[in-house]
Amino acid sequence: MRLSQYFLPTLRDDPKEAEIVSHRFMLRAGMIRQESAGIYSWLPLGLRVLKKIEQIVREEQNRTGAIEVLMPTIQSADLWRKSGRYDDYGKEMLRITDRHDREMLYGPTNEEMITDILRAGTQSYKDLPVNLYHIQWKFRDEVRPRFGIMRGREFLMKDAYSFDLNAEDAVHSYNKMFVAYLRTYARMGLKAIPMRADTGPIGGDNSHEFLILADTGESEVFFDKDLHDMDWSAFEVDYDDRDVVSGVVRDFTSKYAATDEMYVESEFHDKVEEKKRLSGRGIEVGHIFLFGTKYSEPLGAVVQDPDGKPVPVHSGSYGVGVSRLVGAIIESSHDENGIIWPASVAPFDVGLINLRAGDEATDNACQVLYDQMGDAGLDVLYDDKDDRAGGKFSRMDLIGLPWQVIIGPRGVKDGKAEVKNRATGERHDVEMSKVAAFLRDNSPESSA
């Protein structure tokens, strides 16, 4: 993509409404534009990141055997009356009336609808287990939206729903999602610590929130220092092996970690020796939850078991805040100059900077490199604009592409390109013809 033909409205000054780093950089880098409180347009650069994150989430869901569907944003009130949540949900739910005076709502979540979909399509225990998910916009009319897309009213969420014949099978479904979440966040370069979460009236151990440590997080967290030493890479697992999967869950839940709502000081002190007690703040980027037959019973999601008896299915729901992750990644990966994208979610792989646009030799060298990198499968943003060097450097640092390939008359004379790593700041003089190979050899292995 040539920058001269792209739409990238960057800002030099901080917009005054943006208090936290991710919000500031997203606005300045031209990723989003606010349309209303908690509602944003996604501009080209932001949309690219959103799609990358969405795709990683999708791939990791599919890997567990979960199946993608797409449910509408608008739902009928009827289903919510059946589950009893229409009145319970309160003002957070945006209620709409259509032209026939039918009561509709903009979905804040989809337990009712997915349970009804399953009910209609499943009659036998032989049809289970099944895990259906979708990645769809949600609307929750938050009292106070803030921090840009981190707490928007409209947000993109992956929500998965598992259905099993009995409680034991449901735990395996839950565990699979737990492991999938570890892998998902790891692939985005994040360490998201699973923490016991409030299970509300249902009880039990089976609810965890996944939190990214960040000063700007909305939750206060308490955890064992040993968690930092766990293997946070996207390790391989056999999802069909119940023991392996539950073993991973056991490992990652063996160390104390709790958000303020579950935190009990005496328990923390009991389980963690003093020098290993850490506390801080975290951003919730996922929440998984096993709720048994809470929705299947009222909505009649029943299958026949091997004895021919009708039994309500056991379910769980599993959410990932896809749009929130864009902000969370920036919170955990930036410097004073701008964003530092992990390669897996970067909007482009490389920024090619032409320091002397209009100079024939420099233009030609850039064109050759642009084609070369494109042929090598790299996604390149080519800054071919007739701007000054300083502005180009600043803008490229701001938008945070993993690599910058800098071409000026100086290098062109020697046949050399300057390759800069955005994260480390390291610069390498690389022969023009070897730039694509250099980037391939020095990029983090693709974890797909």
Next chain:
RNA sequence: CGGGGCGUAGCGCAGCCUGGCAGCGCAUCUGCUUUGGGAGCAGAGGGUCGCAGGUUCGAAUCCUGCCGCCCCGACCA
């Protein structure tokens, strides 16, 4: 929902107290000189001063009402 604050050009702001030509910086456009970390000079374009009403010869400025947005707290992917 309680408390605080803001609304003037794409972004950041001044002007309002004490009513009298709507300004500054950045950005944008044109020309020249420059050209490896946000250049210089000269010129130019861009505004329903959030909206409505009122007071006044005259309102960005004073008064009333409304709308929008931000921040802090109680709630949440």
